[in-house]
Amino acid sequence: MLTHLSIKHFAVVDHAELEFGPGMTVISGETGAGKSLLVDALGLVSGMRADSGVVRHGAGRAELAAEFSLEDAPQARTWLHDNELDEDDGGACQIRRVIRADGGSRAWINGRPATVGQLLELSGLLVEIHGQHEQQALLTRTSQLALLDAFGRTGEERQAVAAAARHWSALLDEREALSSQGDVSDRIEWLEHQFAELERETLEPAAIEQLGTDHRRHAHAADLIATCDGALAQLGGDEMPSLSGTLQQVRGQLQRMQEHEPRLGEVDGMLDAAAIQIDEALTLLDRIRSDLDIDPDAFEAAEQRLGRLHELARKHRVTPDQLLARREALAEELVGLRGAGERLQMLDTEIDNARQAWRQAADALGARRREAAGRLSTDTTALIAELGMGGGRFEIAIEPIDDDRPDPQGGERIEFLVAANPGQPARPLRKVASGGELSRVSLAIEVATLGLDAVPTMVFDEVDSGIGGAVADIVGRKLRTLGERRQVLCVTHLPQVAAQGHAHYRVSKASADGITQSEVRQLDAGERREELARMLGGAELTREARAAAKRLLADVG
Structure with a gap:
C-alpha cells in the first residue's frame, strides 16, 4: 500500500507531501490545475520513461519519492529479498527517482541505486495505473492471462502444466543433442583408438611420479654411486680418518676431563646423540648404495616410457598427470555414443508420453480457463453497462496455440476484447481509443475480479471521463467497493465520485510573480x-x- 508520496520541483508543483491510507482516496481540482500530475509522478517513480520537461522551470532537477507498506505485498517482499534490496525489517519500501533538467535520471530502491528496469519490475508488484495506455497492465496478454487464472483459481492446474512442460522440454533437448551428432560410427572408431593408446599406459599420478624418479636415478646412476661411496668413506671408512672415528676420539678426551668440569658431560651426551644419527645415516646410505646399479636397459625402458607419456600429453593437449582424466572422459563419451541409438529409440517413446501428459494437463487447465472466461465476461459486461456503456460487451478470446513445443503457460492464449457500443465488433482492449472507456472497462474488470491480480494499489486517472449523473454515482460506488479490498487512488472531476472517497485531496493552481504553481492539500x-x-x-x-x-x-x- 502506498503510504507517502513526495514531490519536489515537478512541473508546476514546487513541493508537496501526500500521506495515503487504506480505502479510496480521491484527487480533485479545477481543469488545468494539475490533478493528473500526481499520477504522472507516481508513474515516473514506477519506471515510466523520464522527460526533462517534467522539471520545474528554473530548477536543476525534479525529485520524486514514494513509500510503500509491504504488509499487503508479499510478492514485492520476495522480489526485494531476491534482488538484495530489502530492508532489515522488510515491512516497508522506498522508491526514489531524480530527473535532471538535462534529461538524465537516477533511481534508488531503499537507498540503493537501481535501474529503470528494476523500478518497472518492483512497481508492477506494488501499483497498477489505469487511464494511461502506456501504464495499463491490463493491456498486456501476460497480465490478462494472469488475471483470468487468478479469477478461475487455476493455480494447481498451472503448476501441473508447467511441470509437464519442463519434463517434455528436457527430453526434446536431449534428443536434439543426440540427433545433432549424426552418424557416430567414425567418432566411436576414433575414440576407441585414442582410448586404447591410453589404456596401454599406467596413468595413475603416483605411478607417473615414480617413473620420473626412476628415470632420474638411472640417468645419474654413476654420479650417485660415486657420491655414496665417498660419503661412506668419509663418515665411517677404515682407510682414511672418518667422522665417526673422530667423534669417538673427542668423546674419550672429554670424558677424561669431566671430573674437572661437569658441564662437559652435557657436551658428551650431545656428541653421543650425533654419533647415533651418523650411524643411522651410514646404515641408510649403505642401503641406498646397494640399490644403485648402472643398468642401461632399465634406463632405456624408463626413457621410452616417459617419452610415450609426453607424446600422448602433447597429442591430447594436456599435462602428463591429466592423462588419466582424459582417458576417463573418452571412456564416458564412448559409453554414451554406443548407447545413443538405443537412447534415441527410448526417447521417442518418452517424448510421446510426455506430450500426452502435457496435453492432458493443458486440456484440464484450458477447461478451467474457458469456464472462468465465461463468468468473467458476463460479470464484466454487466458492470460496463452500469458504468455508462450500455450495449457494450466484454469478451475473452481464447485461441489454441501450436503444441509442437511445450509451453508452460498452457495450450492457449487469451486476449481481452471490448465493444464499447451496440453493433460494434469486439476489439482488443489494447486498441480501444477512448481513455475514458478504457478506464471504465478496466474498473469493471477490477471490480468483477475484486483485485485478484494481487496488486495492492490501484490508480484510476479520469475514470469518469464522459459520464455524469446516475452513472457517475455508480462509478463512485464501484470504486469504493474496490477500495474495500485494495487501496484505490482516483483522479476525478465528478462530485458523485469524489463523495465516495475515504480521503480527499484538492489540487489548486495560482500565479505569483508570473510563475504558475500548483498546491496539493488534504x-x-x-x-x-x-x-x-x-x-x-x-x-x-x-x-x-x-x-x-x-x-x-x-x-x-
Whole structure:
C-alpha cells in the first residue's frame, strides 16, 4: 500500500507531501490545475520513461519519492529479498527517482541505486495505473492471462502444466543433442583408438611420479654411486680418518676431563646423540648404495616410457598427470555414443508420453480457463453497462496455440476484447481509443475480479471521463467497493465520485510573480463539502450547491 508520496520541483508543483491510507482516496481540482500530475509522478517513480520537461522551470532537477507498506505485498517482499534490496525489517519500501533538467535520471530502491528496469519490475508488484495506455497492465496478454487464472483459481492446474512442460522440454533437448551428432560410427572408431593408446599406459599420478624418479636415478646412476661411496668413506671408512672415528676420539678426551668440569658431560651426551644419527645415516646410505646399479636397459625402458607419456600429453593437449582424466572422459563419451541409438529409440517413446501428459494437463487447465472466461465476461459486461456503456460487451478470446513445443503457460492464449457500443465488433482492449472507456472497462474488470491480480494499489486517472449523473454515482460506488479490498487512488472531476472517497485531496493552481504553481492539500470535512459544492456548482458557491454536497456525503454514510 502506498503510504507517502513526495514531490519536489515537478512541473508546476514546487513541493508537496501526500500521506495515503487504506480505502479510496480521491484527487480533485479545477481543469488545468494539475490533478493528473500526481499520477504522472507516481508513474515516473514506477519506471515510466523520464522527460526533462517534467522539471520545474528554473530548477536543476525534479525529485520524486514514494513509500510503500509491504504488509499487503508479499510478492514485492520476495522480489526485494531476491534482488538484495530489502530492508532489515522488510515491512516497508522506498522508491526514489531524480530527473535532471538535462534529461538524465537516477533511481534508488531503499537507498540503493537501481535501474529503470528494476523500478518497472518492483512497481508492477506494488501499483497498477489505469487511464494511461502506456501504464495499463491490463493491456498486456501476460497480465490478462494472469488475471483470468487468478479469477478461475487455476493455480494447481498451472503448476501441473508447467511441470509437464519442463519434463517434455528436457527430453526434446536431449534428443536434439543426440540427433545433432549424426552418424557416430567414425567418432566411436576414433575414440576407441585414442582410448586404447591410453589404456596401454599406467596413468595413475603416483605411478607417473615414480617413473620420473626412476628415470632420474638411472640417468645419474654413476654420479650417485660415486657420491655414496665417498660419503661412506668419509663418515665411517677404515682407510682414511672418518667422522665417526673422530667423534669417538673427542668423546674419550672429554670424558677424561669431566671430573674437572661437569658441564662437559652435557657436551658428551650431545656428541653421543650425533654419533647415533651418523650411524643411522651410514646404515641408510649403505642401503641406498646397494640399490644403485648402472643398468642401461632399465634406463632405456624408463626413457621410452616417459617419452610415450609426453607424446600422448602433447597429442591430447594436456599435462602428463591429466592423462588419466582424459582417458576417463573418452571412456564416458564412448559409453554414451554406443548407447545413443538405443537412447534415441527410448526417447521417442518418452517424448510421446510426455506430450500426452502435457496435453492432458493443458486440456484440464484450458477447461478451467474457458469456464472462468465465461463468468468473467458476463460479470464484466454487466458492470460496463452500469458504468455508462450500455450495449457494450466484454469478451475473452481464447485461441489454441501450436503444441509442437511445450509451453508452460498452457495450450492457449487469451486476449481481452471490448465493444464499447451496440453493433460494434469486439476489439482488443489494447486498441480501444477512448481513455475514458478504457478506464471504465478496466474498473469493471477490477471490480468483477475484486483485485485478484494481487496488486495492492490501484490508480484510476479520469475514470469518469464522459459520464455524469446516475452513472457517475455508480462509478463512485464501484470504486469504493474496490477500495474495500485494495487501496484505490482516483483522479476525478465528478462530485458523485469524489463523495465516495475515504480521503480527499484538492489540487489548486495560482500565479505569483508570473510563475504558475500548483498546491496539493488534504481536505478536512468542512473543506471537503466546499470542494464538492464547487464541483457541483462551478466557481460560484451557492446555498443549493452546498446543500447538494452535504446530501452526497450523507448518502455515502
